[in-house]
Amino acid sequence: MRFEYAPAPESPSIVDIRSSYGLFVNGEFTDAKDGELFKTINPASEDVLAEVAAAGPSDVDSAVAAARDAYENRWRDLPGRERGKYLYRLARLIQERSRELAVLESIDNGKPIRESRDVDLPLVAAHFFYYAGWADKLRYAVPGREARPLGVAAQVIPWNFPLLMLAWKIAPALAAGNTVVLKPAETTPLTALHFAEICQQADLPPGVVNIVTGAGETGRLLVEHPGVDKVAFTGSTEVGRSIAQSVSGTRKRLTLELGGKAANIVFDDAPVDQAVEGIVNGIFFNQGHVCCAGSRLLVQESVADEVLDTLKRRMATLRVGDPLDKNTDVGAINSAAQLARIRELSEAGTAEGAQRWSAPCELPERGFWFVPTIFTGVSQAHRIAREEIFGPVLSVLTFRTPAEAVEKANNTPYGLSAGVWTEKGSRILAIADKLRAGVVWANTFNKFDPTAPFGGYKESGYGREGGRQGLEAYLA
Amino acid sequence: MPDHTRLAIRKTYKLFIGGAFPRSESGRSYVVTSVNGDFLANAALASRKDVRDAVVAARKAFPGWAGATAYNRGQILYRIAELLEGRRDQFIAEVGGEAAAEVDAAIDRWVWYAGWADKLAQVYGNANPVAGPFFNLSAPEPTGVVGIVAPPDSALLGLVSVLAPVIVSGNTAVVLAAEERPLPAVTLAEVLATSDLPGGVVNLLTGRVAETAPWLAGHLDVNGLDLTGVTDPELAATLERDAAENLKRVTRPRVEPADWYAEPGIDRMVAYLETKTVWHPKGV
Numbered sequence: 001m002r003f004e005y006a007p008a009p010e011s012p013s014i015v016d017i018r019s020s021y022g023l024f025v026n027g028e029f030t031d032a033k034d035g036e037l038f039k040t041i042n043p044a045s046e047d048v049l050a051e052v053a054a055a056g057p058s059d060v061d062s063a064v065a066a067a068r069d070a071y072e073n074r075w076r077d078l079p080g081r082e083r084g085k086y087l088y089r090l091a092r093l094i095q096e097r098s099r100e101l102a103v104l105e106s107i108d109n110g111k112p113i114r115e116s117r118d119v120d121l122p123l124v125a126a127h128f129f130y131y132a133g134w135a136d137k138l139r140y141a142v143p144g145r146e147a148r149p150l151g152v153a154a155q156v157i158p159w160n161f162p163l164l165m166l167a168w169k170i171a172p173a174l175a176a177g178n179t180v181v182l183k184p185a186e187t188t189p190l191t192a193l194h195f196a197e198i199c200q201q202a203d204l205p206p207g208v209v210n211i212v213t214g215a216g217e218t219g220r221l222l223v224e225h226p227g228v229d230k231v232a233f234t235g236s237t238e239v240g241r242s243i244a245q246s247v248s249g250t251r252k253r254l255t256l257e258l259g260g261k262a263a264n265i266v267f268d269d270a271p272v273d274q275a276v277e278g279i280v281n282g283i284f285f286n287q288g289h290v291c292c293a294g295s296r297l298l299v300q301e302s303v304a305d306e307v308l309d310t311l312k313r314r315m316a317t318l319r320v321g322d323p324l325d326k327n328t329d330v331g332a333i334n335s336a337a338q339l340a341r342i343r344e345l346s347e348a349g350t351a352e353g354a355q356r357w358s359a360p361c362e363l364p365e366r367g368f369w370f371v372p373t374i375f376t377g378v379s380q381a382h383r384i385a386r387e388e389i390f391g392p393v394l395s396v397l398t399f400r401t402p403a404e405a406v407e408k409a410n411n412t413p414y415g416l417s418a419g420v421w422t423e424k425g426s427r428i429l430a431i432a433d434k435l436r437a438g439v440v441w442a443n444t445f446n447k448f449d450p451t452a453p454f455g456g457y458k459e460s461g462y463g464r465e466g467g468r469q470g471l472e473a474y475l476a
Numbered sequence: 477m478p479d480h481t482r483l484a485i486r487k488t489y490k491l492f493i494g495g496a497f498p499r500s501e502s503g504r505s506y507v508v509t510s511v512n513g514d515f516l517a518n519a520a521l522a523s524r525k526d527v528r529d530a531v532v533a534a535r536k537a538f539p540g541w542a543g544a545t546a547y548n549r550g551q552i553l554y555r556i557a558e559l560l561e562g563r564r565d566q567f568i569a570e571v572g573g574e575a576a577a578e579v580d581a582a583i584d585r586w587v588w589y590a591g592w593a594d595k596l597a598q599v600y601g602n603a604n605p606v607a608g609p610f611f612n613l614s615a616p617e618p619t620g621v622v623g624i625v626a627p628p629d630s631a632l633l634g635l636v637s638v639l640a641p642v643i644v645s646g647n648t649a650v651v652l653a654a655e656e657r658p659l660p661a662v663t664l665a666e667v668l669a670t671s672d673l674p675g676g677v678v679n680l681l682t683g684r685v686a687e688t689a690p691w692l693a694g695h696l697d698v699n700g701l702d703l704t705g706v707t708d709p710e711l712a713a714t715l716e717r718d719a720a721e722n723l724k725r726v727t728r729p730r731v732e733p734a735d736w737y738a739e740p741g742i743d744r745m746v747a748y749l750e751t752k753t754v755w756h757p758k759g760v
Contacts, residue, residue, distance in 0.1 A: 145741055248719075457619075464751050
């Protein structure tokens with residue numbers, strides 16, 4: 001039986017997108033000193049949404065100076081209880097404005113409204129709520145030592161979960177008594193700038209949160225600024241590596257949450273329908289723009305045909321299209337550049353001999369789209385098995401024994417996440433022990449929670465976000 | 477009774493790699509003198525090849541040591557303390573200076589860390605009360621192979637203070653001993669070799685830090701780098717930069733001189749731990 005879907009669009013009228021946005025420094029919106037601007041577009045339509053200030057060296061100087069002043073005079077010595085109350089305020093304001101922020105996130109990022117409404121925004125509010133409660137309990141977070149803030153934190157975040165990554169960075173930093181200068185991604189600055197308004201509504205002391213928009217160069221200026229004490233970055237391993245190099249020889253503390261190439265391991269006793277839902281959620285959630293995406297399916301040889309048949313049937317029901325339609329499963333690719341990267345790696349997959357299959361579906365004419373795709377016959381040497389594609393593309397490999405599954409799963413310089421599907425409890429625990437990854441999802445995938453530490457092994461970075469461990473990244 | 481004074485048997489100070497005591501593959505050695513300038517011994521002058529052999533041995537030992545029970549690792553660290561106690565007089569003679577206090581503190585430090593083996597996951601791991609029907613647990617795991625530049629200011633206590641926190645959690649180590657005072661380190665290796673510590677868990681090289689440390693920092697099969705013993709800030713910065721190539725976890729040299737006698741705290745253990753979070757749905 002096939003269901004027909006009528007369009008069910010969420011109205012964009014709930015959000016008032018201004019034609020231009022300044023930087024948020026010392027509690028005020030301000031133009032960039034040299035007046036430079038860049039445009040942010042809706043990736044589903046390629047329409048320009050707004051012009052945004054591009055921060056240059058003197059803007060970054062001002063933001064860092066504002067954060068330093070706020071740290072020394074308005075935030076560091078504020079009782080933890082009072083800092084916590086500001087964070088609770090932010091959490092509540094986010095909840096109150098969550099519909100607006102969800103719509104804005106989908107418009108600027110391209111992700112389905114169902115996801116920004118049901119995943120991103122609830123987690124954003126929950127993160128602030130969780131860390132709010134830590135602000136006056138820091139001495140219980142780091143037993144055996146004094147809990148002291150680090151100072152000014154420079155934070156650079158990616159475009160895949162713009163507001164959620166902001167929450168992961170700002171909430172623990174502020175709870176611990178630091179002040180921040182945050183740079184959102186060039187293609188998704190808008191929700192961070194609306195968050196700046198929320199900081200004003202919360203009467204957050206000026207300079208505690210500063211937001212500087214811009215491209216990679218602004219990020220470089222920020223992390224290399226001598227006035228920052230802590231650098232936190234989420235993004236590619238390549239950029240993370242250069243940041244680690246740039247802080248060498250300084251006293252700056254660094255945490256990095258970088259790329260991944262997660263194995264999602266399906267054993268022959270796994271319930272097929274549940275596993276297939278997990279595979280789909282693992283790689284097609286957020287268009288595959290997820291550092292912990294289950295981008296390598298390792299399926300036990302004896303059930304490979306059955307799992308792949310079911311997976312293809314399920315993929316054929318995925319609805320790709322308008323991010324604001326509440327029925328949409330897979331939205332727009334975030335940018336032309338990312339679409340080009342996904343296409344290039346997919347073409348390499350075909351050229352290297354893997355077999356490509358895509359779900360049959362029609363794509364909108366304007367905007368950036370990539371149809372959910374799987375590659376079978378993939379070897380460990382193929383680029384699509386080694387490199388992070390960061391798109392809705394799954395590489396399928398097979399294995400015979402648990403030892404082979406572990407060997408293949410760990411055969412990557414990354415180590416962010418992994419999945420295991422089996423009905424056998426002892427096998428789950430044994431395999432989870434052997435996987436060199438910071439998050440292991442057993443019989444589930446892509447679950448997140450503010451209380452659960454998240455972060456990688458090996459070249460997926462260091463430090464954790466979320467939980468007590470996430471707070472530690474902002475304490476001396 | 478023989479009518480002449482017996483001539484003592486001197487010890488050859490060699491490297492410690494994979495549980496064995498080889499000379500440097502380079503065939504080189506360097507003179508180690510006492511504070512007064514008297515000849516003490518020729519120590520092995522480790523080369524790039526020795527560093528690479530040591531990393532291979534450390535990687536090979538990692539799964540077994542990381543997979544050993546915490547109780548077992550604790551027992552072995554305690555055993556190291558026992559054997560060190562038995563050789564207390566030898567170490568006092570070899571360390572020189574105010575040696576008795578340093579040797580005693582080094583022995584006690586092994587005991588302190590031995591006790592941590594099966595408590596670390598309880599203090600540093602936790603259950604997470606996620607907002608959904610999931611079992612959710614975060615536990616620390618060792619980072620992997622860790623390179624250590626041992627502090628030059630404390631040849632035995634300093635060495636133990638940087639080594640024990642790395643291996644107690646299941647990491648394996650390649651240690652560059654204090655350059656000017658390597659002999660207590662080599663003798664400690666003899667203790668390690670006879671204390672049920674599996675071969676390769678600790679590998680110890682003597683020689684020039686400026687020569688060997690860059691090979692360790694740039695090695696892509698090393699996961700962590702403790703630069704505590706690097707005294708030249710420029711060298712430390714270069715090593716940290718090289719370590720970024722594969723995102724090694726790095727401990728920078730201290731700004732202020734260390735008080736090796738103070739209770740260490742958990743920072744040195746935590747520096748080489750990864751937190752793994754495991755999720756599983758709850759349901760009937």
